[in-house]
Amino acid sequence: MSIKIITPVAEFAELLPQEYKDLVAHGxxxxxxxxxxxxxxxxxxxxxxxxxxxxxxxxxxLLAAALPSPADTLIVGTPGCSFFALIQxxxxxxxxxxxxxxxxATGLKRMLEIRFPHVHKDVVVVxxxxxxxxxxxxxxxxxxxxxEKITTVMLDNEVYANTGxxxxxxxxxxxxxxxxxxxKHFPKIPVFELAKVSGCVYGVxxxxxxxxxxxxxxxxxxxxxxxxxxxxxQVYTPCPTNMKFPPNQTLKVAKEAEKDHYSYEExxxxxxxxxxxxxxxxxxxx
Amino acid sequence: MAGxxxxxxxxxxxxxxxxxxxxxxxxxAVAEAVKRANVDMAIAYPITPQSESMHLVGDLYAxxxxxxxxxxxxxxxxxxxxxxxxxxxxxxxxxxSGPGTLRAMEMFPVxxxxxxPIVCAFMCRGVSLPPSIQPENIEMAMLLDVGMxxxxxxxxxxxxxxxxxxxxxxEQPDVHLPVGVFVDGFFVTHTRSMVALPPDDxxxxxxxxxxxxxxxxxxxxxPIRMVRDPLLNKSNFISxxxxxxxxxxxxxxxxxxxxxxxxxxxxxxxxxxxxATIFLAASGxxxxxxxxxxxxxxxxxxxxxxxxIKSIRPFPAREIAAATAHADxxxxxxxxxxxxxxxxxxxxIDNNRRVVGGxxxxxxxxxxxxxxxxxxxxxxxxxxxxxxxxxxRI
Ligand code: SF4
Numbered sequence: 001m002s003i004k005i006i007t008p009v010a011e012f013a014e015l016l017p018q019e020y021k022d023l024v025a026h027g028x029x030x031x032x033x034x035x036x037x038x039x040x041x042x043x044x045x046x047x048x049x050x051x052x053x054x055x056x057x058x059x060x061x062l063l064a065a066a067l068p069s070p071a072d073t074l075i076v077g078t079p080g081c082s083f084f085a086l087i088q089x090x091x092x093x094x095x096x097x098x099x100x101x102x103x104x105a106t107g108l109k110r111m112l113e114i115r116f117p118h119v120h121k122d123v124v125v126v127x128x129x130x131x132x133x134x135x136x137x138x139x140x141x142x143x144x145x146x147x148e149k150i151t152t153v154m155l156d157n158e159v160y161a162n163t164g165x166x167x168x169x170x171x172x173x174x175x176x177x178x179x180x181x182x183x184k185h186f187p188k189i190p191v192f193e194l195a196k197v198s199g200c201v202y203g204v205x206x207x208x209x210x211x212x213x214x215x216x217x218x219x220x221x222x223x224x225x226x227x228x229x230x231x232x233x234q235v236y237t238p239c240p241t242n243m244k245f246p247p248n249q250t251l252k253v254a255k256e257a258e259k260d261h262y263s264y265e266e267x268x269x270x271x272x273x274x275x276x277x278x279x280x281x282x283x284x285x286x
Numbered sequence: 287m288a289g290x291x292x293x294x295x296x297x298x299x300x301x302x303x304x305x306x307x308x309x310x311x312x313x314x315a316v317a318e319a320v321k322r323a324n325v326d327m328a329i330a331y332p333i334t335p336q337s338e339s340m341h342l343v344g345d346l347y348a349x350x351x352x353x354x355x356x357x358x359x360x361x362x363x364x365x366x367x368x369x370x371x372x373x374x375x376x377x378x379x380x381x382x383s384g385p386g387t388l389r390a391m392e393m394f395p396v397x398x399x400x401x402x403p404i405v406c407a408f409m410c411r412g413v414s415l416p417p418s419i420q421p422e423n424i425e426m427a428m429l430l431d432v433g434m435x436x437x438x439x440x441x442x443x444x445x446x447x448x449x450x451x452x453x454x455x456x457e458q459p460d461v462h463l464p465v466g467v468f469v470d471g472f473f474v475t476h477t478r479s480m481v482a483l484p485p486d487d488x489x490x491x492x493x494x495x496x497x498x499x500x501x502x503x504x505x506x507x508x509p510i511r512m513v514r515d516p517l518l519n520k521s522n523f524i525s526x527x528x529x530x531x532x533x534x535x536x537x538x539x540x541x542x543x544x545x546x547x548x549x550x551x552x553x554x555x556x557x558x559x560x561x562a563t564i565f566l567a568a569s570g571x572x573x574x575x576x577x578x579x580x581x582x583x584x585x586x587x588x589x590x591x592x593x594x595i596k597s598i599r600p601f602p603a604r605e606i607a608a609a610t611a612h613a614d615x616x617x618x619x620x621x622x623x624x625x626x627x628x629x630x631x632x633x634x635i636d637n638n639r640r641v642v643g644g645x646x647x648x649x650x651x652x653x654x655x656x657x658x659x660x661x662x663x664x665x666x667x668x669x670x671x672x673x674x675x676x677x678x679r680i
Contacts, residue, residue: 001505100366107370114353142359
């Protein structure tokens with residue numbers, strides 16, 4: 001996308017809301033922005049109706065700041081809390097049926113490659129643990145098996161938050177939740193491990209307590225997906241409302257998870273590693 | 287060969303280009319239509335009796351007629367991927383059958399709600415336990431209200447023409463809705479008949495996403511801030527209003543399709559012998575069986591007209607009411623147990639006791655001509671209508 005596409009004609013410029021004008025003049029479409037620049041530019045995520053202290057909202061803000069090319073990024077999601085902020089994003093976002101996001105992203109990515117053979121159109125799936133690990137698991141895995149060049153980001157709050165706190169496949173074993181009245185009987189579905197064996201060429205497990213790591217993972221994942229194949233980022237995004245902790249404790253909960261069961265981990269194929277080194281060298285040259 | 291195809295006006299392709307008669311199956315007719323439809327991308331998943339047509343579409347991809355094609359992991363995923371591809375601003379095709387249709391069901395209203403001109407061929411078959419792969423079209427009843435346009439082909443010629451014409455109708459800016467082109471599986475897909483084809487070096491003009499009434503999902507078409515779903519955030523009157531008005535718009539778009547269906551398909555229905563007072567009204571292969579039954583009835587001195595219903599959605603309610611205004615009896619043979627077509631017709635006309643829903647066959651049974659003939663004769667007996675030969679059984 002050229003910034004010209006959204007630049008208002010002079011006659012109408014004054015009629016547009018300040019938010020829009022800021023986005024065109026100071027948004028991330030013009031220059032590269034990073035997570036470290038948050039607060040210094042007009043972000044592409046606007047106000048959103050998430051609960052106070054929501055880890056999902058924070059992760060989406062970090063993701064939006066880390067996109068390597070927001071002007072050419074398409075996000076595909078699924079119903080759930082993630083949708084609240086994603087629909088407030090100044091880029092194309094599609095929300096369709098529950099669990100189909102990786103299949104939709106496949107069709108979209110392939111069609112955009114047909115229509116724009118000389119432009120990288122980044123197709124990024126952003127969905128919750130229910131959408132990716134439960135109802136959409138087969139579609140997620142198959143997009144990886146097929147080596148689709150899309151990035152999948154799981155916002156893992158370990159619960160179905162939007163429908164009121166039901167057990168998900170990513171909930172922790174033993175946790176008492178709605179629909180798990182005696183505690184969950186089986187461990188978290190090892191989607192991160194599955195990503196390694198299902199064709200993902202790059203993957204990161206991280207929590208929102210490490211914002212720079214989240215940003216770097218998103219950026220790397222999208223860049224690598226352009227050239228080499230599917231990539232996966234799994235972000236722990238605690239939910240104060242359903243996990244019943246005070247909203248000002250979100251980062252503390254995430255930090256504890258990092259020590260406990262959500263340690264940072266990254267994997268990449270040899271080609272992906274080489275590609276990252278190469279693209280870093282190229283960006284220094286520039 | 288694919289590279290030598292020339293884009294021509296739909297009108298030229300449909301009516302003016304010379305046609306050559308070939309003896310092909312219904313599945314081959316699908317591929318012949320896709321070959322001339324300038325489709326960007328097709329996605330397939332196997333299910334009987336649809337698979338063969340998508341094998342042939344895959345061969346077209348190998349020959350360069352399509353720019354992308356792959357096998358999805360299940361029908362829900364295929365319909366989701368077709369949705370994604372259509373969001374991306376290209377022309378897409380897929381096909382499915384019976385249980386596949388139902389597995390994918392959630393996506394059809396999504397296509398409609400997204401105003402996507404996707405064309406999908408449905409090769410209908412039985413859906414239930416005990417398992418059946420046999421012809422039956424009960425799945426059409428389940429799709430009546432998902433918002434897509436629905437055309438029902440009688441034979442391979444219809445199937446070929448309707449698929450091509452479906453693109454011309456679906457992509458009208460004032461319509462821009464998905465179209466399902468339905469056929470009774472096996473009877474049409476797996477039998478050969480003569481089909482008149484225009485030259486295969488001609489194709490429809492490419493899909494132009496700039497003519498779409500909804501912005502393409504490519505970060506190139508403003509407004510870029512968009513989500514197609516009305517916001518369902520918590521209680522919100524705007525959400526109700528947005529959703530309801532969007533549904534109204536989809537219903538209105540389907541209504542607006544009528545004029546294009548008349549133009550491209552010659553009407554939503556066809557009537558043979560409009561002056562008759564007894565009619566057989568049918569869609570799909572039941573039309574062909576009705577034609578045979580009418581020959582037998584005429585030979586016995588009973589004059590019977592035929593109403594062939596081509597468009598199921600939008601439904602030609604006014605046309606049926608007009609065609610049957612002076613009718614005493616309307617018999618509706620169907621390849622399903624529920625009798626959805628008879629219900630639709632009953633809901634469209636006055637004095638609907640004139641409508642006899644039957645005969646109905648299902649589970650893969652054929653519909654012998656005698657069944658239809660006997661249904662007409664029995665109905666005449668019951669009503670006391672005096673018709674020559676109405677008392678005799680064949
Ligand atoms: S319910 Fe949980 S995940 Fe959903 S918006 Fe509230 S805090 Fe965020």
